[in-house]
Amino acid sequence: MAEIGKDIDHAKSLLQSGALVAIPTETVYGLAGNAFNPNAVAHIFEVKQRPAFDPLIAHTHSLEALSGLVTEIPDAAHKLAETCWPGPLTLLLPRKSIIPDLVTSGLDTVAVRIPKQALTLELLRQIEFPLVAPSANPFGYVSPTTAMHVNDQLGSKIDYILDGGACQIGIESTIVGFNEAHQPTIYRLGGTSKESIEKVIGPVNVNDHSSSNPKAPGMLASHYSPGKKIILGSFDELNVYSKDRTTAAITFNQPLPGIANEHSIILAPDGEVTTAAQHLFAALRQLDQPDIEVILAEQAPNHGLGLAINDRLKRAAVK
Ligand code: AMP
Ligand code: MG
Numbered sequence: 001m002a003e004i005g006k007d008i009d010h011a012k013s014l015l016q017s018g019a020l021v022a023i024p025t026e027t028v029y030g031l032a033g034n035a036f037n038p039n040a041v042a043h044i045f046e047v048k049q050r051p052a053f054d055p056l057i058a059h060t061h062s063l064e065a066l067s068g069l070v071t072e073i074p075d076a077a078h079k080l081a082e083t084c085w086p087g088p089l090t091l092l093l094p095r096k097s098i099i100p101d102l103v104t105s106g107l108d109t110v111a112v113r114i115p116k117q118a119l120t121l122e123l124l125r126q127i128e129f130p131l132v133a134p135s136a137n138p139f140g141y142v143s144p145t146t147a148m149h150v151n152d153q154l155g156s157k158i159d160y161i162l163d164g165g166a167c168q169i170g171i172e173s174t175i176v177g178f179n180e181a182h183q184p185t186i187y188r189l190g191g192t193s194k195e196s197i198e199k200v201i202g203p204v205n206v207n208d209h210s211s212s213n214p215k216a217p218g219m220l221a222s223h224y225s226p227g228k229k230i231i232l233g234s235f236d237e238l239n240v241y242s243k244d245r246t247t248a249a250i251t252f253n254q255p256l257p258g259i260a261n262e263h264s265i266i267l268a269p270d271g272e273v274t275t276a277a278q279h280l281f282a283a284l285r286q287l288d289q290p291d292i293e294v295i296l297a298e299q300a301p302n303h304g305l306g307l308a309i310n311d312r313l314k315r316a317a318v319k
Contacts, residue, residue, distance in 0.1 A: 024164025088191025
């Protein structure tokens with residue numbers, strides 16, 4: 001088991017020595033290492049069993065620190081950075097050569113963001129390197145949103161988990177990239193809604209096509225999987241599905257009739273998509289139990305973070 005605590009100095013000295021530390025962010029918990037240290041970066045891929053073709057996000061604390069990592073910041077990127085950072089938004093920007101190839105999987109852009117989590121921001125301010133920090137879970141499984149989730153799966157492989165409580169947003173960052181003409185595209189829906197991005201820079205395309213070749217940025221077709229069969233649908237569609245004692249349900253704001261109480265999770269009793277996002281991954285984990293065979297999952301409303309929730313559910317449902 002890993003040690004769990006709030007000791008920034010301890011986290012700092014481990015990271016400085018090249019070790020890995022799990023850190024809280026507002027999106028999900030990350031498995032962090034020194035982005036400038038190729039050994040630390042390689043260790044992250046090994047601990048997560050993450051394929052080397054899947055690039056990492058570098059986390060930093062300020063626009064000044066960012067300028068050490070990238071060669072150019074397009075106007076639209078700058079506007080987004082000023083408005084949305086610290087926050088759940090990742091920008092793909094042309095990288096400087098100081099970034100190891102392994103971080104970017106050899107791509108000429110690097111993914112960067114400033115996270116909005118007090119402990120982690122303080123840690124980033126105190127170290128002289130950025131942190132790469134993919135979700136702190138074995139590759140392909142549900143992302144962790146508490147220190148306990150991290151400990152359950154990676155506790156034996158890391159020394160320390162910095163505990164910032166439950167994640168405020170609960171799903172990964174939105175990823176935005178720019179073409180040569182500096183036109184923005186969303187490559188992954190996430191914790192910053194499309195609407196709030198468009199308020200800052202106008203209309204953006206979404207290109208989050210599932211891919212088994214993540215060189216096309218974005219994500220794999222199958223991900224976030226709790227290892228159960230998941231059936232996705234509207235409340236009415238799931239209502240008519242035949243159920244037994246091995247059926248569980250994750251619904252938006254009302255219980256699904258015919259499901260045992262202990263197998264039924266309502267994501268957003270208040271009807272807010274942001275609440276549903278906060279609870280989504282914990283719900284998928286909770287239903288990863290031997291006596292459950294099928295999870296019926298209701299699609300979230302198609303606005304705000306609902307789009308990102310539906311994206312995660314869709315990928316979780318792919319075997
Ligand atoms: P995460 O697993 O949440 O840390 O997110 C990392 C994801 O960011 C990867 O799976 C890619 O989809 C995306 N990504 C990171 N760097 C790049 C890049 N340079 N170009 C395109 N996508 C990237
Ligand atoms: Mg992940």
